[in-house]
Amino acid sequence: MRTPHALLAATVTTTALVAAVVTPTPAAGADAVPAPGTFYVQSAATGLNAAAGAGAVEQHRPRGNEDHQQWNLRASGSSHLLENTDTPGTCLGRAGDQARTVPCASADAAWDIAPAGADRYTLAAPGTDRRLAVAPRPSGANHPAQLAVSAGSSDLAHWYLTPVSPVTRPMPPQDSRTLDQVTFLTSHNAYANGVDGGFAPPFVNFFPNQTRGIERQLADGVRGFMLDIHQAPDGAILCHNSCTLVSRPVALWVDLQRMVDFLKARPDQVVTVFLEDYVDPGVLRAELARVNGLSDVLHRPDRTGVREKGWPTLADMTATGQRLLIFSDHSRSADQSAGLTRDSFGVMYQREWTVENHWSMGSGVGASDWSCHSRWYDAGTNIPLTRTEPGFRPLFVMNHFRDAPVADTAGTDNSKLADRARRFCQPAARKKPNFLAVDRYDLGNPAEAVDALNTYTYP
Template identity: 80%
Template sequence: MRLRTPHALLATAAALAAAVVAPQPAAAAAVPAPGPYYVQSATTGLNAADNGGAVEQHRPRGNEDRQQWQLKPSGSSYLLENTVAPGSCLGRSGDQAATVACASADAGWEIDPIGADRYTLRAPGTTRHLTLAPKPPGATYPARLAVGGSGDLAAWYLTPVNPVTGPMPPQDRRTLDQVTFLTTHNAYANGVDGGFAPPFVNLVPNQTRGIERQLADGVRGFMLDVHQTPDGAILCHNSCTLVSRPVALWVDLQRMVDFLKAHPDQFVTVFLEDYVDPAVLRAELARVSGLSDVLYRPDLTGVRQNGWPTMTELAAAGDRLLIFTDHSRSADQAAGLTRDSFGVMYQREWTVENYWSMGSGLGTSDLSCYSRWYGADTNIPLTRTEPGFRPLFVMNHFRDVPLTGTAGTDNTKLADRAQRFCRPAARKKPNFLAVDHYDRGNPASAVTTLNSYTYP
């Protein structure tokens, strides 16, 4: 909240004139302080990077490919000097962005705040802005950045490399979007509760402990693949054909509801990779005893207007199980029954999520952090936000094949990736850290670290 200085009732004309011009210094102060930043597109969430003299938008990955820029005042304008190439600045070459000598007339930018922590970078004394090139039909935005007109494509975040963080609020004042939860990828694929995949695929489980043990160990987010069979909604990986002893969705949900009834201060989130008709899913949920007592409906409680409630408020209201589907609302509308009508939220409306794979089961991992929902037909950047509402951030941290040893090694890198790569990529802390083999590499320690501070 902005503090206002009271004015004397009988102000002089000179004082009134001063009050009129007072906002001008405030506007200048809105430019971030000098320091290292990512120049991040507000449209795609991707970062400006130096690529051999060309400035391109790249997937956020720390400074592994020259994505960090030192903001410096230069007279009445500003320079953005590459942090690994002193003397080389983000500038202009004709109608394209390029790295140029910092002493060049093409290196300076006027930085104009445009609200919501966004800025334009404008060539001094002109109307030419750093911008994305227009998107061709059926394609993503071109990598090479351009110099052109204003508008949405010319909106940028200046995301600090070393942000100022704050202390975590007391337990009774923490909001849902301030908290991080340990989450298991393919939680049902554990080989303990039942079968989860056809022969051979079932030899490589994502987890090695059952749902009840996961709950007891502190897991609070569960990713489940649900497929439609003659027996209803069944948890299987890729296909339920030839799966022995498969587990029904309602069985695992019942385990979670029973846990919540026994632990009234806890909160659980379920993410459905959803391949069933909405009517089948509704019938499956109806089998879960006590589900309505704990099911959380953010769509009915003003979250989009007022932000997420505190964990204490959720517990007091009994709102302690949040269920998401990756299914599309448009497909359900065509079918005549939307999932949110019976309490299952559409994930793309309430969350952002990074791309799910760090690579194959062996070899070097890809730690870059970019939206799972960025492509020719969709664009939901990790940085998406709305007035009064901040989507929850699901951070995936696993590979194509869940090899136990590799997952254990990757999990030791979870806290570092979350803070150096994914937090600046999304401009928010991850709320769900999703891993394979959660019992290896101590990913719970990363959750503890993230729950020790807030990100502005």
């Protein structure tokens, strides 16, 4: 069993992860073009990457070193070239009003790269105002994949040059680490464990996401808990999809009480709860009111200046005793229509405080999709993983599980968690994951990935 301290301080145990921490590349600065190196050309508007394919250059979901998404930046006279790492001699260029791959010797391969603030850049055809851009989004649709070359300097023409091998720094001492510098082991569908009570109709109970109860999860070092809540006549209960025929359902307040009691016994620990939330705000408020001592440990980022000053240190949270965060995926606008917002009683709206990658890597068996892209990028929403605000960096929830919790697959996936975090999700979000959410955390040693991420910071 790993102690909670081990989750925050253990040394890296794999060569690849050590290399990720200690092999720096020059960082992209906001006031100059980055030094030559290998980069992702990443849209500031969508968080998606420029990818080469059959002559086209399109924005695709970040896929690490797969899918022709890495580009070698080098100077060429007063301009710059971006040569695709998979096809030497072929560069990101343009043909008319479209981005294309062209021979690096072509005049259409050169770009004037200029800072656009906040670590962003524009890429313009030399001597013109025609810039590489994401095409405008048609009504009710995502932005088109094909990248454009057009006049203008809106966010659609702003790009991050994200280093493939970023500069990292050692983790600060324990007493000065901020919440957004730390990574926590997180259990997906933590309640669906078959130990604490029923969570689904009988057949589904044969496929638990976890096999240990909440108290054992806390003892094992799990510090993030994903819980689905549904409305019942006497409050909010924990169940998956349909709550019909669930035997011995567990109420939300029962598991929250377990967490509050744990925090009161362990004053140096921090716990975070993520609610997939299908209840009315009044029902949720009444449910939380049943938890003894909740107000003593509940952390309110909306009342402590987090948006203006950044996330607190763990030492500050320990000093105040406020070490439990609760987030809901519910919509603020829907609650405003109902006349009661969840944050009025301490439940934060997740889209306002976090970013999160898409929740599925595919079915429980067969092919995997390791691309890392925002859960909240679709025809109606555009919250890229790269979202930041002046003085504030959202926490990053990294989902690493499939549609169905097949034990053998979960164990294999969990053994690859550190590699996906480093090669796919960290550059996709331009930040380190703060919550690594997995099925069957007892398989494949995902705590080792948490330990590795907790040896460095990603500036």
